[in-house]
Amino acid sequence: MSLVRERRHQEPLTFSIPPPPYYHGIPRDPSPSSFSSSNPDSSSPVQTLNDLEKLTVLGQGSNGTVYRTRHRRTTALYALKLIRSDLSITTVEADTLKRIESSFIVKCYAVFANSSDLCFVMELMEKGSLQDMLLAQHVLPDPVISTLANRILQGLRHLQEMRIVHGDIKPSNLLINKKGEVKIADFGASRIVTRGDYGSSGTCAYMSPERVDPDKWGFEEIGFAGDVWSLGVVVLECCLGRYPLTKVGDKPDWAALVCAICCNEKVEIPVSGTLEFRDFVGRCLEKDWTKRGTVDELLYHPFVKNRQ
Numbered sequence: 001m002s003l004v005r006e007r008r009h010q011e012p013l014t015f016s017i018p019p020p021p022y023y024h025g026i027p028r029d030p031s032p033s034s035f036s037s038s039n040p041d042s043s044s045p046v047q048t049l050n051d052l053e054k055l056t057v058l059g060q061g062s063n064g065t066v067y068r069t070r071h072r073r074t075t076a077l078y079a080l081k082l083i084r085s086d087l088s089i090t091t092v093e094a095d096t097l098k099r100i101e102s103s104f105i106v107k108c109y110a111v112f113a114n115s116s117d118l119c120f121v122m123e124l125m126e127k128g129s130l131q132d133m134l135l136a137q138h139v140l141p142d143p144v145i146s147t148l149a150n151r152i153l154q155g156l157r158h159l160q161e162m163r164i165v166h167g168d169i170k171p172s173n174l175l176i177n178k179k180g181e182v183k184i185a186d187f188g189a190s191r192i193v194t195r196g197d198y199g200s201s202g203t204c205a206y207m208s209p210e211r212v213d214p215d216k217w218g219f220e221e222i223g224f225a226g227d228v229w230s231l232g233v234v235v236l237e238c239c240l241g242r243y244p245l246t247k248v249g250d251k252p253d254w255a256a257l258v259c260a261i262c263c264n265e266k267v268e269i270p271v272s273g274t275l276e277f278r279d280f281v282g283r284c285l286e287k288d289w290t291k292r293g294t295v296d297e298l299l300y301h302p303f304v305k306n307r308q
């Protein structure tokens with residue numbers, strides 16, 4: 001498998017740590033407390049899976065498939081993600097997911113679990129992912145990158161207010177709607193923070209040093225700083241047009257990624273970028289998580305301030 005593309009026309013970077021035997025930190029357990037096939041939320045526009053007619057496949061992830069669907073009665077369009085049946089989610093977790101209301105986060109309207117799949121009914125993001133955009137355009141102009149960074153930070157701030165660590169910020173989880181607005185998607189690796197546990201799912205290439213090697217960098221109690229690191233990797237990738245933490249020509253395997261993330265002193269930031277860009281990326285890609293920029297601080301950074 002090609003882990004790191006040297007140029008954008010190569011394979012997307014898909015090196016994921018295998019998911020742990022839980023989803024959202026909830027043990028795989030078909031006990032009565034697990035989420036059931038009925039959807040009791042009467043405010044949801046989709047009450048049962050039969051309300052939706054599958055139209056096309058939008059994409060394939062490591063855990064399942066995403067479909068473009070149409071509501072049979074209202075004709076409204078939705079994305080439907082079906083993932084492996086051996087993962088489960090509790091009612092509390094599903095409710096939290098549905099309660100996330102932000103114009104910077106892809107809306108999840110309903111969650112169903114049946115014997116074969118776990119199903120998420122989501123806002124349809126017509127223009128696909130940032131990964132698709134990078135594959136087509138290779139590099140993005142500075143104003144586009146700063147707007148994107150601002151929107152991701154606003155989404156992360158909303159998640160932090162709900163005590164949620166996303167855990168897998170990367171180009172394929174940043175989706176674009178028909179207005180061209182970027183939103184955060186895919187909470188498959190996320191955790192609702194109630195104590196200092198540390199989730200191990202996510203995509204290694206975008207993981208922060210303290211997640212890859214917690215012993216070296218010190219255990220991070222909450223994990224919000226890891227999302228900021230991932231944002232820094234994404235922003236640098238948008239500027240360079242390739243995965244930025246390994247060198248062109250490096251064999252992009254697990255060892256190279258771990259070394260690039262954890263061993264090298266500082267991440268190299270291109271001198272061609274503006275001062276604001278370089279400083280912003282430097283604040284995100286500070287290896288020591290205790291010194292890294294926080295979401296609140298970075299929202300006031302000159303690179304992203306007043307962008308939307």
Ligand SMILES: Nc1ncnc2c1ncn2[C@@H]1O[C@H](COP(=O)(O)OP(=O)(O)OP(=O)(O)O)[C@@H](O)[C@H]1O
Nearest residue numbers: 058059060061062063066079122123124125172186
């Ligand atoms: N709400 C949505 N609207 C439109 N397209 C979507 C939506 N959600 C996902 N997709 C498309 O489906 C693809 C697969 O999504 P999915 O979340 O299953 O996996 P992934 O994030 O690409 O990869 P992985 O599961 O390995 O992390 C995305 O890359 C995107 O192109």
